[in-house]
Amino acid sequence: MMGNLADSMEYYLKKLLALSASGFLEIKRKELAGKFNCVPSQVNYVMATRFTLDKGYLVESRRGGKGYLRIRKVNTDGWELPGGILEELQQGLANNGKAVGIIERLREGKYISVRESRLMEAALQCISGLKNEQLKDDLRVLLMRRMIEALFY
Amino acid sequence: MMGNLADSMEYYLKKLLALSASGFLEIKRKELAGKFNCVPSQVNYVMATRFTLDKGYLVESRRGGKGYLRIRKVNTDGWELPGGILEELQQGLANNGKAVGIIERLREGKYISVRESRLMEAALQCISGLKNEQLKDDLRVLLMRRMIEALFY
DNA sequence: AACTATTTGACCATCTTTGACCTTTATTAT
DNA sequence: ATAATAAAGGTCAAAGATGGTCAAATAGTT
DSSP states (O other), X not given: OOOSHHHHHHHHHHHHHHHOXXXXXXXXXXXXXXXXXXXXXXXXXHHHHHSOTTTTEEEEEEOSTTOEEEEEEOOOTTSOOHHHHHHHHHTOOSXXXXXXXXXXXXXXXXXXXXXXXHHHHHHHHHHTTOSOHHHHHHHHHHHHHHHHXXXXX | OOXXXXXXXXXXXXXXXXXXXXXXXXXXXXXXXXXXXXXXHHHHHHHHHHSOTTTTEEEEEXXXXXXXXXXXXXXXXXXXXXXXXXXXXXTOOSSHHHHHHHHHHHHHTTSSOHHHHHHHHHHHHHHTTOSOHHHHHHHHHHHHHHHHHHHHO
């Protein structure tokens, strides 16, 4: 049915996730690899290509004894994913308020922590004093894009 | 209940602490170890990783007969930045590398997370392309100062 | 053929657990 | 009192248990 390993692993995990009452799925990398008869790093490949933030999944992990991979579908009702936000950035940010709005949405959606949001707002504020309007606007967009990329890609 | 020993010990202690009227929790290392069926030094590991000052806990102890471990939750606002960083900022930052060095020290010292360090480095990188050297230098110092203030004040 | 996606494996980083050895404090024997 | 002994807790490094990275090899597409 599924041609390749990555696809069937994706299918398998999404089915389990859908069935899970807790809203997230916790697995052991090695076990999963064992079940699919592949090397553990194959699991990382599937995470990296199928369970990205863009696609609405958040993967957390922990190493060491009793380590795990935890996959959760993030709730994106009513507001954009980071991907959508990038498009917004593509079109430029008319003003500082718009950038701050994006930061707030990220924080409310738990994509970033409160500390991270404060960091981003501080960086933004630094350029708000520039005289050259063109430079200011360009830097604002660049800053937002780079910072978001730093976090999500 | 929980996955690994350290986690469940942490959970157990925090529950007891929350229940305690006195605001602190006093235990015996060996007893606790006995309850969890592990070596005593495991308790030290839990203290060192879960009940740090960073996380708002203070652990006092006493050796010898009638020895104990006393855990208390403390207010953890307003602690000092690691050596000389504020002074360094005061004197300006000659170049990008110096700023990155500060970020690295903050990260290595666990003052900021990896994500936060990436955020800060991304912001720095944005201004590194500016033509105007003076503006670039000024912005770099401003950025660093504002971002650090955002985190620590 | 060129480009893209998948699969593997060697090597790395991080977290946990354990144990041997060390230091401090209280109690007991002289 | 003092010295010896017992009773805590502390340190540190090694071993164990996971997951992560990266680049090379392979398979699939265009």
